[in-house]
Amino acid sequence: MIADLYHQLGGYLHAVFVLNLDVVVLxxxxxQLLFTARFLVQWIASERAGRSVVPVSFWFLSIGGGLILLGYALYRKDPVFILGQSLGTLIYVRNLMLISRERRERSDA
Structure with missing residues (x-):
């Protein structure tokens, strides 16, 4: 019984991660790697600062990963994924706009 479950799970994982592998999946x-890297960047920056910080690179990785994932979602015609990545990408761009405005105001002062 357990051996059958392992065999079925192995077959499923093989189908998902090996047989489905194509350029679009890559x-x-x-x-997804870019999107995940943003958390590593944020974690490292926070550890260095000794407090929670969100570096600008976090937002650029968010935009890069988000746009690639949005393209992937559009290709796959996944409405849930499309809506999630569309909204997220707008939020990431807006955060960069706010950061840019704040930096300009500080340099003018």
């Missing part, structure tokens, strides 16, 4: 994985 592009999606690259987008």
């Amino acid at each position: 592009v999606g994985l690259i987008g």
Whole structure:
């Protein structure tokens, strides 16, 4: 019984991660890696500062990963993924706009 479950699970994982692998999936994985890297960047920056910080690179990785994942979602015609990545990308761009405005105001003062 357990051996059958392991065999079925192994077959499923093989189908998902090996048989489904194509250029589109690789592009999606690259987008997901960029998106995940943003958390590593934020964690490292926070550890260095000794407090929670969100570096500008976090937002650029968010935009890069988000746009690649949005393209992947559009190609796959996944409405849930499309809506999530569309809204997220707008939020990331807006955060960069706010950061830019704040920096200009500080340099003018």
